[in-house]
Amino acid sequence: MPARVLVAYASKKGSTAGIAKAIAKELQAMGHVAIVAEMKDVSSLEGYDALILGAPVYTGSVMGDLSGFVSRHRDALARLPVAAFTAGIAPVYPKTGEVKTFTDQLVAALHPISPVAVTMFSGTLDPKLLSFFERGLTSLLQVPTGDFRNWDAIAAWTRELTQKMGLAASPKN
Numbered sequence: 001m002p003a004r005v006l007v008a009y010a011s012k013k014g015s016t017a018g019i020a021k022a023i024a025k026e027l028q029a030m031g032h033v034a035i036v037a038e039m040k041d042v043s044s045l046e047g048y049d050a051l052i053l054g055a056p057v058y059t060g061s062v063m064g065d066l067s068g069f070v071s072r073h074r075d076a077l078a079r080l081p082v083a084a085f086t087a088g089i090a091p092v093y094p095k096t097g098e099v100k101t102f103t104d105q106l107v108a109a110l111h112p113i114s115p116v117a118v119t120m121f122s123g124t125l126d127p128k129l130l131s132f133f134e135r136g137l138t139s140l141l142q143v144p145t146g147d148f149r150n151w152d153a154i155a156a157w158t159r160e161l162t163q164k165m166g167l168a169a170s171p172k173n
């Protein structure tokens, strides 16, 4: 039986949205139904078998109201397997924070829900998309720019997740 999975994300400049779409694509390749939506637009979790949440890190904190999302959907979440990811520069440039700090923030924001998995993916820093202030801040910290998203790692995490969530694979022919 294919599962219906919601991939809900927050994103300021689009790179986390891109990761959410890649996760959905991998789930679809496994024969599941995957829907991608911005977290703020999700009004109900009715009809889903699993949930994956994603949000980027900005200045030391995971962005987006994850705990608000959890409290709004508390009843539905009690019966769904949940996983979460964050995205940022820390995995490639540790001066911007420790990965464990951000995955711990995810776990804390999801409380009282215990996620089956949390992870941090490398994100993107595109100088063209930065404001004057952001450009100043990132160049002061000598943060590397570029697209550091690792699509193989994202696909591998997704496949691992389906096992942890107990979603049987039913590949399309």
Ligand SMILES: Cc1cc2nc3c(=O)[nH]c(=O)nc-3n(C[C@H](O)[C@H](O)[C@H](O)COP(=O)(O)O)c2cc1C
Pocket (backbone or CB within 6 Å): 010, 011, 012, 013, 014, 015, 016, 017, 056, 057, 058, 059, 060, 061, 087, 088, 089, 090, 091, 096, 097, 122, 123, 124, 125, 126, 130, 134, 137, 138
């Ligand atoms: C102003 C600013 C502050 C940032 N702060 C952090 C940070 O503290 N730690 C980190 O790992 N990444 C940090 N980043 C990198 C973002 O997490 C990265 O660009 C991410 O891919 C953005 O996601 P989005 O495109 O979905 O908004 C920062 C980026 C900007 C522009």
